[in-house]
Amino acid sequence: MEKLQAITKMPEITGTLPIILTYILETDAQNLGEFDINPKYYCLYVRRRGRVIIFDGKHRQTVHEGKGIFLKKSGAYHFKENTMVEGGGWMFLFGGAFCENILKYLKLNFFEVFDIDMGRLRHTKNEMCRCLYTYKQDFYKASLVFQNLLHDIGQARQKDNVVDIKLWEVDKYIRHHFCENITLEELAKIYGTSQSYFTRAYKAVYHKPPMQSVRQLRHERARLLLEATEKKIYDISRECGFDNCDYFCAAFKKIEGKTPAQYRREKKVTMF
DSSP states (O other), X not given: OOEEOOOOOOOOOOSSOSSEEEXXXXXXOSSOEEEEOOTXXXXXXXXXXXXXXXXXXXXXXXXETTEEEEEOTTOEEEEXXXXXXXXXXXXXXXXXXXXXXXXXXXXXXXXXXXXXXXXXXXXXHHHHHHHXXXXXXXXXXXXXXXXXXXXXXXXXXXXXXXXXXXXXXXXXXXXXXXXXXXXXXXXXXXXXXXXXXXXXXXXXXXXXXXXXXXXXXXXXXXXXXXXXOOOOHHHHHHHTTOSOHHHHHHHHHHXXXXXXXXXXXXXXXXXX
């Protein structure tokens, strides 16, 4: 029985994203047999051709073309392919501190088969692959795209859960506009409640206030620009949503323990 071993050398990703996409694996081999998910990562498996039967040791699920299923980390799953037809699928491996919280919030249960828009998924997968498999691996952008994919899957499965979807819409808005001058009042207005109620709802899922998410996303963006570009620090501060460069430098140093200029110099030494 052929075994597909867990991906043992996953990149170590640190940061503030609630979910981090680490790898996309395309499977074409028939009689795939058993494989182990890396204990640190969860898996979204999508069937793109044919069908496969998956055993988790106690139960089994049949995943047909155009269907998806979430597999838990630390699991051992046996795949039984239909050898009479060409088969294949995609595995999206992901991690992060809030994976189970967010999947639960979206009512995306493990080992439960669901429909998925394959046309849209192919476009999204290609976008994520461009982020992950270029010479500058942009796990940050790939993870944002993957989070949007989960949002879309959840939205399709629970169209009647308006409040849940609204919260994800606000979080999506934050991730797309964090470099702008957004306020708590503005976010609460999008959610449709008071600022205090919105803050409690947001913290229940993300375990931090919404404006902390804004600050952390700005910081991650600043780190990326310092490492990957030669832009002036003043320009980076403006691009990351800071009106005052001195305030940006102080905020950056509070987190990193060094100024943006020191951070850039040390990263260049490390790289070369």
